[in-house]
Amino acid sequence: MSQAQAQNPADAIRDPRPPQFPPLPDRDLVFEVEQFLYREARLLDQERYEEWLGLMTEDIHYWMPGVQARFRNDTSSGPLIERMAFYDDDLLNLRRRVTRFMHATAWAEDPPTRACHIINNVEVELTDNAREYRVYSTFVNCRGRNEAEETWIAGRRTDLLRRDDAGALRLARREIHITQAVLLAKNLNVFL
Amino acid sequence: MTVQVQQEEWARPSAQALREMVDVGRGRISPRIFWDEAIYRLELERIFARCWIFVAHESQIPNPGDFLTTTIGEDGVIVSRANDGQVKVLLNACPHRGNRVCFAEAGNARRFTCNYHGWAFGRDGAFLGMPAEEIYEKTCPDFDKSELGLIQARVAGYKGLLFATFDPEAPTLDEFLGDYRWYLDVLLDNDEGGTEFLTGNIKSWIDCNWKVPAENFVGDSLHAQWTHNSGAVAMLGMGVGKAKQDSVYQANVNGHGMQFGFDMVGNAMTLGEPEVVQYIREREAIMAERLGKLRSRMVGAMGSATLFPNFSFLAGLNTVRTWNPRGPHRTELHTWVLVNKNAPDSIKEKYRKGVMRTFSPSGTLEMDDGENWEAATRTAAGVVARRQKLHYSLGLHSQVEHEELPGNVHQRKFNDSNQRAFYGRWLDLLCAETWSNLPEGR
Structure with missing residues (x-):
């Protein structure tokens, strides 16, 4: 395809249409979800992993796909579930990871990694299931290690939160999409 | 296109100095080999630009046009399945101004076209054409399209693993691997x-x-x-x-x-x-x-x-x-x-x-x-x-x-x-x- 034949995007944006967002949920629900995410982030920053695991549903799927720099016209350019991932875990395997974090011989955690999860851009959507909410958020994660090591990761998350029988919010799905195709760090010793 | 192997002029560490750093007989090694820039440059030249380096598994590029990009040392390469089914390993650097020719890490392409001036190369690395070709023909006395392809490495495979070397003098892959193939078969066969x-x-x-x-x-x-x-x-x-x-x-x-x-x-x-x-x-x-x-x-x-x-x-x-x-x-x-x-x-x-x-x-x-x-x-x-x-x-x-x-x-x-x-x-x-x-x- 020559450049002359390529579609001119200016044609498509001559008469822009406003986006069709779903109706905003109740302010109380948005507040509750925001506080859930902030508290969850604080549990991670404080390495309170037992309590963090307690926020998961039994059927949690915690997924952070690998990222590839492919051409736009590549039909497989998006994240695919069958592709290699950073995380693709159920509750058993989240427990296994936490087991390592908490073990006295996890040498790369001692001195502790200093993590700060900054959560932002929280949006809440109702779903067909009255007890489940789709939640979008963005994050910046900073890790400080030993004296002068610093690692930044930014990304977007899509969560499914579910209200349990006691009325508390729990995390049932999390999809994490980071901006780095090459992880610019020696490891990923953090949940995002 | 292939290139003659030439040694660049720079101060290489001497063989004697290297032998003092690495005493295999006694089992003593100087940490300098992990740090020094000159040693690193020599590694790029004498190991990565000479040895057979793994570039892909056959299964990653099953069909003509399938490609992936990787590196041999610090040289970027495109591993490409050509129309005849052969795998080509092409230097990912345009012979015109040196720009990277393929920016994606994997996919399928009919050709590789440089974003800078539009020079285009086939799946086999051969030069296909460029904008304003007639002006090149008129004004470049030595214009020869057959010389303008991407630099190619030698390619050889072992049971699904594909290796490449930029050194025309290197031994065959089979010689390079030698009896190690017996051990590789545990994994591959x-x-x-x-x-x-x-x-x-x-x-x-x-x-x-x-x-x-x-x-x-x-x-x-x-x-x-x-x-x-x-x-x-x-x-x-x-x-x-x-x-x-x-x-x-x-x-x-x-x-x-x-x-x-x-x-x-x-x-x-x-x-x-x-x-x-x-x-x-x-x-x-x-x-x-x-x-x-x-x-x-x-x-x-x-x-x-x-x-x-x-x-x-x-x-x-x-x-x-x-x-x-x-x-x-x-x-x-x-x-x-x-x-x-x-x-x-x-x-x-x-x-x-x-x-x-x-x-x-x-x-x-x-x-x-x-x-x-x-x-x-x-x-x-x-x-x-x-x-x-x-x-x-x-x-x-x-x-x-x-x-x-x-x-x-x-x-x-x-x-x-x-x-x-x-x-x-x-x-x-x-x-x-x-x-x-x-x-x-x-």
Whole structure:
């Protein structure tokens, strides 16, 4: 395809249409979800992993796909579930990871990694299931290690939160999409 | 297009200086080899631009037009399946202004067109055309389209693995691998259907010299139970299993090495997926028929391996990785999952998740490696630390004759023999100006 034949995007944006967002949920629900995410982030920053695991549903799927720099016209350019991932875990395997974090011989955690999860851009959507909410958020994660090591990761998350029988919010799905195709760090010793 | 090998003019470390830094006979190595810029430049020239370097698995580019991009040393390359089905390895640098020609890491392309001035190249690297071609024809006295293709490397394969070298003088891949093929077959040929890579490739940066992880995989079984205790507890519910010292061997050929036991499933167990262990055990008779009884016991056994210089794998755990140099103090790690093509989908899926949970940046075992490797590199900045000679003399006299195991075979699990052999080959290559100068029988 020559450049002359390529579609001119200016044609498509001559008469822009406003986006069709779903109706905003109740302010109380948005507040509750925001506080859930902030508290969850604080549990991670404080390495309170037992309590963090307690926020998961039994059927949690915690997924952070690998990222590839492919051409736009590549039909497989998006994240695919069958592709290699950073995380693709159920509750058993989240427990296994936490087991390592908490073990006295996890040498790369001692001195502790200093993590700060900054959560932002929280949006809440109702779903067909009255007890489940789709939640979008963005994050910046900073890790400080030993004296002068610093690692930044930014990304977007899509969560499914579910209200349990006691009325508390729990995390049932999390999809994490980071901006780095090459992880610019020696490891990923953090949940995002 | 191919290029003549020319030596650039710059101050290379002398062979004598290198030999003083790497004393394989005594097992003493200077940390300078992990830090010095001049040594690194010599490695790029005499190892990465000369040796056969792993570039892809056949299964990643099955159809014409399929491509991926990777690096040979710091040279970017496109690994491309041409229209006739042949695999081409093309320098990813336009002969016009040197711009990168393909920016995607994988996909399918009809041609590779440079974004800068529109020079276009075929799937086989041949020059196809450029805008304003008629002006070139009119005003360039030496204009010859046949000379304008992308620089090509030699390509050869071994049981699904594709290697390339930019050195026309290099020996054949079969000679380069030698008897190491016997050991590679444990990974690549335990099933009649051969192997494939699962889709995807996890990449990460470790701020260490590329040799530190390469030597770790070639033979450092000593670190496993110390470094990886926490990961083993997470995956197995207990620390790393203690094998009998005398039932574990190290073998090396041309600097390629593998350390292994005959416990059948020790590595595979670490995935935390009992079905994978079951899969290997059930196939014992089939594997024994293909590989012989001894090698069938190695398929999932505790161990690790590096194919010189920078391709490593863990049989049974089935992670395959390359340590790509990005300067003397940075390594770009590429990780894949290798499976038998004929394995059930459910087993492939367990391997995919199992490798992710153990040997990937988030892996419970790999996580503790990176920090050690970075610090083992970084300390070499110190004047006094550089004067220290590091201790590599474990198992100095452990070589044995074994009636079945080929290559240089050493008995006992805790052993630096493969690491000494790795650095012996490294030293030979750095000191030799041509392949014919290389000593025989490493």
